[in-house]
Structures are given as structure tokens and as C-alpha cells.
Amino acid sequence: MSDPNPAWTPVGEAAGLPAVHTFKQGRHQLCVVKTDDGVFAIDNRCPHEGYPLATGDVRGCELTCAWHNWKFDLKSGGCRLGGEGVRTYPVRERDGVLEVDLQDPDxxxxxxxxxxxxxxxxxxxxxxxxxxxxxxxxxxxxxxxxxxxxxxxxxxxxxxxxxxxxxxxxxxxxxxxxxxxxxxxxxxxxxxxxxxxxxxSRRPVRPLAEPLPDGTLEVVRHAVESEDVARAEGLLRGLLERPGSWREAETWLLDATSRHFLGFGHQLIYTIKVRELLERASDSDAVARDVLPALLYSILVGTREDTLPYLTAYFDHLEQVAPRFPELWRAADTSTTYDPGVVRDAVLDGRCGEALDALEGALSEGVAPRQIASAIISAAAQRLYRFDLAHETDPDVAENWLWATHRFTFASAVRVAIERWDSPDALRFLWQAVAFVHSGQPMDAPGAREQPLPAPVPAGHVDADAILAAITTKSPERAVALVRGWLADGRPLTPLKHALEDAALADPAVRPIVVAHVIKTLWAAFDEFDALEGHPDRDWPLLAAVRFVASPVKERRVHDAAHTSIAWVAENRMPRKLTQ
Ligand code: FES
Missing domain, CATH: 1.20.272.10 (Zinc Finger, Delta Prime; domain 3)
Known part of the structure; x- marks a missing residue:
């Protein structure tokens, strides 16, 4: 009778094999070890750095790699000292011949x-x-x-x-x-x-609230507003027990993020992004059960920036207009004639009252929230573009590049939230975006408003490699000039997009958090370039993002933190915040 498992492969006569034997077959390279407890086969390549385990030392059922001392249990492949374990293979003896099962495991x-x-x-x-x-x-x-x-x-x-x-x-x-x-x-x-x-690193699992039944948007909203963590998280966990309920949970999260401007806008950005992750996952429900409660928890414990003095004026205004939100939401009409420059310019360069009046005025005229969001994105992109590089290196100034990128990526999330959530409360996000982008005015470089853009590089001198070289050599002006040349030439954007995406994945910075911001900003820039099709300010997101990735970013801040600590603790002098 033929063997039902053809992957059993002869290694050699059992009696004639040495105590440690190397065996190769196709892509497999095994270390076969005879011990008093039987014969075992493991991958010959050490999972640490790939050196041959057959050169190691065997004591009982333990093999120690000769190179850096990792120790493996020959029976299970588990690593007793070092890192990960090694793959094991079933071994049998038939008619005096040792065989190993090379079949890929289930x-x-x-x-x-x-x-x-x-x-x-x-x-x-x-x-x-x-x-x-x-x-x-x-x-x-x-x-x-x-x-x-x-x-x-x-x-x-x-x-x-x-x-x-x-x-x-x-x-x-x-x-x-x-x-x-x-x-x-x-x-x-x-x-x-x-x-x-x-x-x-070495952080324990956060305890979770017990699932609670019968959650509704209103009940959860009340629990979130009163910062009742156990109840809010419990209700969400209760909802998520029902398959497919994560889409309803998304509405709860959008509602919660609309009520307060939280932690520099991170929680809304996460709420927008999580959908992509869930839609791509094989088991969205299982992922949602882990991820969404943690997201809600971040909303519950996040700083309510709207209650802080630097933003009070914006959110007092929101509360004055909020009773009209249902009427304004209904009246919104995408065919309303509208000059996007009014909101953009007021948010960029106007006073607080002018920015808020421009926002309220546009809504009162029936301009669609999506169009207003585009104007705010244009302002956010230009705010990012105007960021004063001197702040990045001034130890007495708290603001840095990441503060600037947040304003743009938040505005991008607001645009998506407005499109995704059919609720008058979505208008709250417009106030949050105006507040965040407008309050960033003091980060602008002096004279940035009047500063002309670098002239586009002529078409024959523009390619993706030149743009990447400008980024690598930290030449922001040149990078912007090259991208302007690319766009002016009307070339397809995909090759540039792919080149920048690849560069963003290839260690563009040292600290993981800076890499994260490079990725977030570039991805949002291409999203907004697409979303602004036909808009006069369409290029700004790309120009701003490229200027950011091509600029020097100060990653080590320990010395600055020491400077701040001395000023604060020893001299009672707080670091300067330009925007708060
Ligand atoms: S290669 Fe085996 S321990 Fe390093």
C-alpha cells in the first residue's frame, strides 16, 4: 500500500547516522539529532542569525547554538534562552531507515x-x-x-x-x-x-470594562460626556458582541469625537482610519472587539482641547450656532455658488471672529459642508507649508513639525467624516477644524503669506529620482520646485505617488513616531489632491507634504527636554507655546 503522506522522506540508515546529522532536501535543510529520548529533526538554520544548529552542543534534549548561545528544546522547538523557537519535523523509523515528514504544517x-x-x-x-x-x-x-x-x-x-x-x-x-x-x-x-x-515594550494588558447590554447612541453619548469609562466601554463591548455591529459602533465613535475636540484631533483621525483596517481584515468583528474599545477609551481619557482657554472662543461660537445645525444641514446644496477663498483666507490670515463668521456665513448661504471642508483643507495645507523651520530647532518653543502636520491630517479626517456621517452634528467637525487650523497661525514663518513659491523646474529636469534626492538631501525648496514642475507638466501622478510611498516605508526618519507622521501626512496629501479635483488649490496638499518630508526634522529632543526642565523646575519659567 502506498504511503498516504508522500512527504515522508528517507534520511538514511538509522544505525549508520552520526549523533548530529545535516540533511538537505529541496528548500529544506535539517539538523537531525539522536538523543537518549529519541531522534529529533529541526531546521538547521538557527532562527536568530541563520547559522547552522548542527554545529551546536547537545545535552539531553537541549541544543545550544554554537554562535550566540540560544538554547532549544529538541522535542518542541521552543527556545529556552534567546528569542523565537525553531521549526521541528516529525521523525519515524521504517525498516531501519529514518524518515522525516517535510510536509508544510497546517x-x-x-x-x-x-x-x-x-x-x-x-x-x-x-x-x-x-x-x-x-x-x-x-x-x-x-x-x-x-x-x-x-x-x-x-x-x-x-x-x-x-x-x-x-x-x-x-x-x-x-x-x-x-x-x-x-x-x-x-x-x-x-x-x-x-x-x-x-x-x-513590556506594557501589561489594559483591563477592560465588562460588556453591558442595550446600548444606544444617546445612552453612550451620556456615558462618554460624563466620562463614565466603565459604562461607555461596557456598552460598546456589549454592542460588538453582535456580528457586523462595528458599523453602528463607528457612528457612536463619530458622535463621541464630534462632541469635543480631543487630543489634537488624534481620536477623529483614528476613528476615520479604523474602517480601512476592519474592511481589509478576514475577521472584522474580532478585530473590532479589540480595537474599538481601545479607541473609545482614548476618547474618554483624551484631553478635551475645546474646554481649554486657547480654544474657548471657537467653541463658544459653535454652541451659539449649534441649535441651527439641523436647518443648516438640510439647506446645504452642492450647487450653491461659492468662493472657497473666503473661508480659506479667513482661516489662514483672518482674526478668530473673521474665520468663524466666514464659516457660519458659508453654511448660512447653503454651501455644502463638504465644500467648506475643502476650503479648510486648503488652509490647513498652506498652514503646513508656511511652518517656520526655526521653530523646529528653538528649544524655547514647544511647537514643531509634528504640531504642524496634525492640523493638516486632522482637516483631512474632517473632510472624510463629513462625507461619511450623515448627521447635522458632523458640522461640529468644521468648527474643530477651523479652530485647530486657525489657531496654528503663530507657527507661520514671518512673511510666509507673501513669499512666492519656488518656480517649477522645467519638465525635462523633473523625475521621481530628482524629487527623492531633494528629500534625502533635505532641500525643501528644490523638492517643492520639482513637484511643481511635475504637476505643471500634467504628468500622471501615480509614479510619483509610488516613489514617495516607497520612500516613506524605507526608514525616512530615525524615530518611529516621526516615520508615522511622514506616512500619515503623505497619504493624506494624496487623498486630498484627489478630493480637491477641480479646486484651484489642489496642489497645496502635495507641496506642503513634500516640503515637510524634505525639511530637517529634529528627532532627538532629550537635550531640549533638559533645557525645558531646568527652566521650569529651577527657574519657574514655562516653555513658550506660540499657539496656546
Ligand atoms: S545564530 Fe544561533 S544563537 Fe545566534
């Missing part, structure tokens, strides 16, 4: 321990180990979007104050997976892996 069996190992690596911020485990997961058949979701879930379970930047970066990186097939998907997993490890 993914259902392999994936759970690999995920455990990956999480262990994340807890140690051991990037090389996590990256190796991620490749193993991909090769074992776990879809890359699910691995991205795994990272967001890990982040959600561990994050002390709820979801972090891991979520939006995982969502953004998922967008380019099509261009990174097979194991190359690892390049898209690497930025969120790095960020995840940095954020949650």
Missing part, C-alpha cells in the same frame, strides 16, 4: 504560536525577531492585512491611554499592499511593528 497549527512569538518580540521591542516572525506568518498563509490588524489589536490591548498611532499607520500601510506581494508585504508591516514595539 496553518491552523502554526499561526497561533507564531502570533504568540510575535507578541513576545513586540513586548521586548525586538524588531529583528518580530520581523522574522512576521515573514513566517506571511509564509504560513496569514494574509498581510490580518497581520496589520494583529498589530493594531496588540496596540489596542496594551495601550495605556487607548489606541495609539499604530492604528492609523497600520491602516495606511495596508493601502500599498498590492504593490508588495508575498513576503515583500513585510516592508509595509515594518513601520507599525517598530512603532508598536516602541510604544508597548
Amino acid at each position: 496553518p491552523e497549527t502554526v499561526i497561533p504560536p507564531l502570533l504568540e512569538s510575535l507578541e513576545e518580540g513586540l513586548l521586548k521591542h525586538d524588531n529583528p525577531r518580530v520581523l522574522r516572525d512576521a515573514v513566517r506568518l506571511l509564509l504560513a498563509g496569514r494574509p498581510a492585512p490580518d497581520v496589520l490588524a494583529d498589530l493594531a489589536r496588540f496596540d489596542a490591548r496594551r495601550a495605556e491611554y487607548g489606541t495609539t498611532h499604530v492604528l492609523p499607520v497600520a491602516a495606511d500601510c495596508g493601502r500599498v499592499l498590492e504593490r508588495y506581494p508575498g513576503p515583500d508585504a513585510l516592508y509595509t508591516l515594518a513601520p507599525p511593528i517598530d512603532l508598536c514595539g516602541e510604544n508597548h
Whole structure:
């Protein structure tokens, strides 16, 4: 009778084999070890740096790698000292011949321990180990979007104050997976892996509230408003027990983020991004059950910036207009003739009252919120473009590049929220965006308003390599001039988009959080370029994003923090905040 498993492969006469034997077959290279407890076969390549385990030392059922002392249990492949485990292979003896089973194991069996190992690596911020485990997961058949979701879930379970930047970066990186097939998907997993490890090194799991039944939008809104964490989180967890309910949960989160301008707008950005992650995941419900409560938790504990003195005027105005929101929402008409420059200019260069009057005036005239959002995006892009590079290096100024990028990525999230959420309360986001972008005025470089843009580089001298070179050499003016040349020439944008995406994934900065902002800003810039089709300010998002990625960003801030600490603690002098 033929063997039902043709993957059983003869290694050699059992009696004639040495105690440690190397065996090669196709892509397999095994280390076969005879012990008093039996014969075992493991991968010959050490999972650490790939040196041959056959050169290691065997004691009992433990093999110690000769190179860096990792110790492996020969029976299970588990690593007793070092990092991840090694793959084992079934061994049998038939008619005096040793055979090994080279069949790839069932993914259902392999994936759970690999995920455990990956999480262990994340807890140690051991990037090389996590990256190796991620490749193993991909090769074992776990879809890359699910691995991205795994990272967001890990982040959600561990994050002390709820979801972090891991979520939006995982969502953004998922967008380019099509261009990174097979194991190359690892390049898209690497930025969120790095960020995840940095954020949650050795952090315990955050305790969760018990699920509660019968949640409604109104009940949850009340719990969020009163900062009743256990009740709000419990109600959301109760809702998510029902399959497919994450779409309803999204409405709860949009409502919660509309009530207050939270933590520099991060929570709305995350609420917008999470949908992409869930839609790509094989088991959206399972991902939602981990990620959405953490997102709500970040809303519950986030700073309510709208209650702080620097933003009070904007939000007092919102409350005055809010009773008219249902009427304004109904009256909105995309065919209303509208000069987008009115809101844009008031937000960019007007006084607070002028910006708010322009917003209220446009809505009162029946201008569609989506069109107003576009005008605010244009202002946000120009605000980002105007950022004064001197702030980045001034230890007495708190504002830096990341403060500037937030305003633009938040405005982009507001545009999506307005399109996605059919509710008069979505108008609240317009006030949040005006407040955030307008209050950033003091970050503008002196004279930036009058400063002409760098002249476009003539078509024959523009290509993606030249733009990447300008970014690498930190030449913002040249990068902007080249992109202007590209756009003026009317060339298709896709090659430039791909080149910039690839560059954003290829370690454009040292700190994972800065890489996260490069990714978020570039992705939002291309989104808004698309969304602004036909708009006179269409190029601004790209020009602003390219100026940011081509500018020097100060990543080490320990010395600055020491400077601030001395001024504060020893001299009672607080760091200067230009915008607050
Ligand atoms: S290669 Fe085996 S421990 Fe480093």
C-alpha cells in the first residue's frame, strides 16, 4: 500500500547516522539529532542569525547554538534562552531507515504560536525577531492585512491611554499592499511593528470594562460626556458582541469625537482610519472587539482641547450656532455658488471672529459642508507649508513639525467624516477644524503669506529620482520646485505617488513616531489632491507634504527636554507655546 503522506522522506540508515546529522532536501535543510529520548529533526538554520544548529552542543534534549548561545528544546522547538523557537519535523523509523515528514504544517497549527512569538518580540521591542516572525506568518498563509490588524489589536490591548498611532499607520500601510506581494508585504508591516514595539515594550494588558447590554447612541453619548469609562466601554463591548455591529459602533465613535475636540484631533483621525483596517481584515468583528474599545477609551481619557482657554472662543461660537445645525444641514446644496477663498483666507490670515463668521456665513448661504471642508483643507495645507523651520530647532518653543502636520491630517479626517456621517452634528467637525487650523497661525514663518513659491523646474529636469534626492538631501525648496514642475507638466501622478510611498516605508526618519507622521501626512496629501479635483488649490496638499518630508526634522529632543526642565523646575519659567 502506498504511503498516504508522500512527504515522508528517507534520511538514511538509522544505525549508520552520526549523533548530529545535516540533511538537505529541496528548500529544506535539517539538523537531525539522536538523543537518549529519541531522534529529533529541526531546521538547521538557527532562527536568530541563520547559522547552522548542527554545529551546536547537545545535552539531553537541549541544543545550544554554537554562535550566540540560544538554547532549544529538541522535542518542541521552543527556545529556552534567546528569542523565537525553531521549526521541528516529525521523525519515524521504517525498516531501519529514518524518515522525516517535510510536509508544510497546517496553518491552523502554526499561526497561533507564531502570533504568540510575535507578541513576545513586540513586548521586548525586538524588531529583528518580530520581523522574522512576521515573514513566517506571511509564509504560513496569514494574509498581510490580518497581520496589520494583529498589530493594531496588540496596540489596542496594551495601550495605556487607548489606541495609539499604530492604528492609523497600520491602516495606511495596508493601502500599498498590492504593490508588495508575498513576503515583500513585510516592508509595509515594518513601520507599525517598530512603532508598536516602541510604544508597548513590556506594557501589561489594559483591563477592560465588562460588556453591558442595550446600548444606544444617546445612552453612550451620556456615558462618554460624563466620562463614565466603565459604562461607555461596557456598552460598546456589549454592542460588538453582535456580528457586523462595528458599523453602528463607528457612528457612536463619530458622535463621541464630534462632541469635543480631543487630543489634537488624534481620536477623529483614528476613528476615520479604523474602517480601512476592519474592511481589509478576514475577521472584522474580532478585530473590532479589540480595537474599538481601545479607541473609545482614548476618547474618554483624551484631553478635551475645546474646554481649554486657547480654544474657548471657537467653541463658544459653535454652541451659539449649534441649535441651527439641523436647518443648516438640510439647506446645504452642492450647487450653491461659492468662493472657497473666503473661508480659506479667513482661516489662514483672518482674526478668530473673521474665520468663524466666514464659516457660519458659508453654511448660512447653503454651501455644502463638504465644500467648506475643502476650503479648510486648503488652509490647513498652506498652514503646513508656511511652518517656520526655526521653530523646529528653538528649544524655547514647544511647537514643531509634528504640531504642524496634525492640523493638516486632522482637516483631512474632517473632510472624510463629513462625507461619511450623515448627521447635522458632523458640522461640529468644521468648527474643530477651523479652530485647530486657525489657531496654528503663530507657527507661520514671518512673511510666509507673501513669499512666492519656488518656480517649477522645467519638465525635462523633473523625475521621481530628482524629487527623492531633494528629500534625502533635505532641500525643501528644490523638492517643492520639482513637484511643481511635475504637476505643471500634467504628468500622471501615480509614479510619483509610488516613489514617495516607497520612500516613506524605507526608514525616512530615525524615530518611529516621526516615520508615522511622514506616512500619515503623505497619504493624506494624496487623498486630498484627489478630493480637491477641480479646486484651484489642489496642489497645496502635495507641496506642503513634500516640503515637510524634505525639511530637517529634529528627532532627538532629550537635550531640549533638559533645557525645558531646568527652566521650569529651577527657574519657574514655562516653555513658550506660540499657539496656546
Ligand atoms: S545564530 Fe544561533 S544563537 Fe545566534
